[in-house]
Amino acid sequence: MIEDRRIGFIGSGKMATALASGLVEAGVFTPDQIMGSDKLAEAREAFAGTVGARTADNNAAILEACDIVVLAVKPQHADALLEEIGSGFTPRHLVISILAGVPTSRIERFLPDGCRVIRTMPNTPMLVGNGAAALCKGSHARDEDLALAREIFESAATVIVVDEPQIDAVTAVSGSGPAYFFYLVEAIIEGGIKEGLPPEQAAELARQTFVGAAELLAASGRSAAELRKDVTSPGGTTQAAIESLDAAGTRRIIADAVRAAALRSRELGAQ
Numbered sequence: 610m611i612e613d614r615r616i617g618f619i620g621s622g623k624m625a626t627a628l629a630s631g632l633v634e635a636g637v638f639t640p641d642q643i644m645g646s647d648k649l650a651e652a653r654e655a656f657a658g659t660v661g662a663r664t665a666d667n668n669a670a671i672l673e674a675c676d677i678v679v680l681a682v683k684p685q686h687a688d689a690l691l692e693e694i695g696s697g698f699t700p701r702h703l704v705i706s707i708l709a710g711v712p713t714s715r716i717e718r719f720l721p722d723g724c725r726v727i728r729t730m731p732n733t734p735m736l737v738g739n740g741a742a743a744l745c746k747g748s749h750a751r752d753e754d755l756a757l758a759r760e761i762f763e764s765a766a767t768v769i770v771v772d773e774p775q776i777d778a779v780t781a782v783s784g785s786g787p788a789y790f791f792y793l794v795e796a797i798i799e800g801g802i803k804e805g806l807p808p809e810q811a812a813e814l815a816r817q818t819f820v821g822a823a824e825l826l827a828a829s830g831r832s833a834a835e836l837r838k839d840v841t842s843p844g845g846t847t848q849a850a851i852e853s854l855d856a857a858g859t860r861r862i863i864a865d866a867v868r869a870a871a872l873r874s875r876e877l878g879a880q
């Protein structure tokens with residue numbers, strides 16, 4: 610339990626609600642230590658209903674009531690938000706950003722000198738309390754700020770700490786990563802249908818195979834390569850599939866896709 614602190618979410622949408630309810634469930638904060646603001650009434654109602662916390666229809670109320678402020682609007686709304694509230698921050702606030710692709714230097718430009726910023730890159734499985742997140746420090750953040758942010762994100766994600774230049778690689782691996790797996794599920798469903806399964810059954814089998822394989826990977830403590838070799842008997846069906854993937858250069862194609870995401874992340878961060 611983090612005592613004597615108040616955490617406020619500016620933008621009380623999907624990610625804020627997931628993180629805030631994770632904090633309550635994990636016992637890190639009580640609902641009365643949490644607040645959310647949003648310009649949308651439905652978002653405020655959903656946040657209050659799910660988290661049991663107070664909400665406000667103006668962002669200044671968060672700065673006034675909270676010493677930890679999570680920026681959780683969409684990245685395209687970041688500049689407008691920071692124009693509006695940036696000068697209201699003081700060094701007593703710890704600013705935690707989940708704005709994808711927005712560098713700490715860009716956030717700091719809107720804040721009074723000396724404000725502490727932690728940037729995070731979460732991913733959407735955080736919505737079900739099973740995310741992966743990376744954290745990095747802005748120029749004035751301290752190690753204890755990082756430790757506090759880690760405690761907050763660990764309520765809904767596995768957390769690593771990186772230097773900010775590595776955030777683009779994180780974005781490419783775990784930020785965009787869920788989409789690669791969904792893409793693979795889509796392709797396997799299509800393959801199953803072509804081999805004669807009804808679409809619903811192909812979808813059910815593919816989904817459960819991913820869920821089960823993911824749990825096995827997480828629970829077994831063994832590497833993906835070892836688990837793959839376990840199910841690949843010489844001359845068997847899995848080997849036929851892996852050979853087909855290798856012949857098409859699938860490993861290189863996926864590594865290229867990760868690289869494309871990292872490059873795009875660097876481009877967006879430079880804008």
Ligand SMILES: NC(=O)c1ccc[n+]([C@@H]2O[C@H](COP(=O)([O-])OP(=O)(O)OC[C@H]3O[C@@H](n4cnc5c(N)ncnc54)[C@H](OP(=O)(O)O)[C@@H]3O)[C@@H](O)[C@H]2O)c1
Nearest residue numbers: 620622623624647648652681682683684708709731732784
């Ligand atoms: N790595 C990832 O895969 C990942 C996944 C999800 C989210 N994220 C990050 O998480 C952040 C939030 O995403 P989300 O999916 O939770 O978004 P969301 O559900 O759209 O929530 C954002 C909320 O903020 C509101 N808002 C916009 N401008 C505001 C302002 N100036 N003051 C107060 N509220 C404002 C929005 O209202 P309107 O709809 O009216 O604008 C919306 O209700 C994003 O920055 C995104 O980059 C990252």
